[in-house]
Amino acid sequence: MLIVSEETCKEVVGRSDAFAAVESVFSAMASGDAYNFPVIREAIGHADALYGFKSGFDRAGLVLGLKSGGYWPGNMDRGLTNHQSTVFLFDPDTGQLQALVGGNYLTAVRTAAASSVSIAHLARKDAKVLGMVGAGHQAGFQLRAAAEQRDFEKVVAWNFHPDMLPKLGTVAEEIGLPFEAVEREQLGAEADVIISITSAHDPLMMKDWVKPGTHLACMGTDTKGKQEVDPELVAAATVFTDEIAQSTTIGEAQHAISNGLISDADITSIGDVINGTHPGRTSDSEITLFDGTGVGLQDLAVASVAARLAQEGGQAQQVQL
Numbered sequence: 448m449l450i451v452s453e454e455t456c457k458e459v460v461g462r463s464d465a466f467a468a469v470e471s472v473f474s475a476m477a478s479g480d481a482y483n484f485p486v487i488r489e490a491i492g493h494a495d496a497l498y499g500f501k502s503g504f505d506r507a508g509l510v511l512g513l514k515s516g517g518y519w520p521g522n523m524d525r526g527l528t529n530h531q532s533t534v535f536l537f538d539p540d541t542g543q544l545q546a547l548v549g550g551n552y553l554t555a556v557r558t559a560a561a562s563s564v565s566i567a568h569l570a571r572k573d574a575k576v577l578g579m580v581g582a583g584h585q586a587g588f589q590l591r592a593a594a595e596q597r598d599f600e601k602v603v604a605w606n607f608h609p610d611m612l613p614k615l616g617t618v619a620e621e622i623g624l625p626f627e628a629v630e631r632e633q634l635g636a637e638a639d640v641i642i643s644i645t646s647a648h649d650p651l652m653m654k655d656w657v658k659p660g661t662h663l664a665c666m667g668t669d670t671k672g673k674q675e676v677d678p679e680l681v682a683a684a685t686v687f688t689d690e691i692a693q694s695t696t697i698g699e700a701q702h703a704i705s706n707g708l709i710s711d712a713d714i715t716s717i718g719d720v721i722n723g724t725h726p727g728r729t730s731d732s733e734i735t736l737f738d739g740t741g742v743g744l745q746d747l748a749v750a751s752v753a754a755r756l757a758q759e760g761g762q763a764q765q766v767q768l
């Protein structure tokens with residue numbers, strides 16, 4: 448059995464590895480070769496924590512396992528990240544534990560890979576301005592991954608807590624992109640691609656603020672009750688997602704669904720676009736929206752890459768159970 452630490456994950460898994468792993472598992476999900484098992488999520492009544500499991504099996508990639516972890520709000524005071532997770536990988540032929548892999552860094556890169564897969568497949572090729580709504584832990588990862596998908600010339604950004612924006616501006620500077628903090632209306636008027644990655648529970652971007660032809664990747668809404676954009680905007684867009692069952696219940700589309708503005712049939716798996724069974728964007732004026740809810744198979748895909756690369760590089764610890 449292998450143990451792959453957080454530090455080793457950072458050393459071995461790059462953005463292109465995560466992109467390839469996530470694109471491939473989205474493809475396998477759409478073709479029925481990979482599926483997620485029901486998610487367990489519980490308030491444990493201790494330390495105000497939310498704890499759970501996300502698991503699944505990718506028959507095409509032969510990856511079986513689970514990500515276990517959750518949210519411990521008091522961790523900041525202990526110098527730890529509030530979100531904590533660990534991935535367990537099992538041999539699909541024998542059920543034996545294959546690897547224990549740190550899941551914190553991998554969660555950020557796999558989430559950024561999901562929005563960047565959506566940008567690669569759905570954003571206009573001539574997109575020049577990237578709009579960022581959110582400036583928390585995930586936002587920097589999102590910005591770096593998105594910047595590799597198009598020839599962006601500028602980043603415009605807004606955050607509920609404006610004091611967090613300079614840190615995101617530093618990321619833009621590091622990758623050589625001009626960065627401007629703007630109001631939300633201006634962000635919508637300028638951006639060709641918008642990523643939202645917040646913990647908001649109310650719409651932050653309204654339909655009338657967004658230009659025709661925009662691609663949105665809504666990445667923050669992963670729980671019932673969270674919301675980042677106007678349901679009318681979701682209804683006006685062609686909607687794609689990682690997993691339709693999650694999109695309609697815990698993703699951004701939950702609100703447009705419950706308001707009766709759209710139905711399940713209006714939502715397409717991004718894997719269908721990757722596999723060529725859906726055309727994706729069909730005009731330069733179409734608004735496309737990727738509802739990135741986050742599935743366990745994404746975690747297993749990147750953890751499997753981490754375990755393989757760490758083993759190849761002699762960076763994994765071998766333990767006999």
Ligand code: NAD
Nearest residue numbers: 558581582583584585607608645646647666667739740741
């Ligand atoms: P974080 O705590 O580091 O940052 C939170 C962000 O939300 C900040 O930009 C903050 O200013 C903003 N925010 C907080 N309260 C707000 C409010 N009332 N209105 C608007 N904005 C508000 O969190 P993070 O790790 O960057 O995660 C951001 C979100 O992404 C969370 O909701 C998290 O659950 C979600 N997430 C989704 C996935 C996925 O796969 N889809 C993966 C990881 C995280």
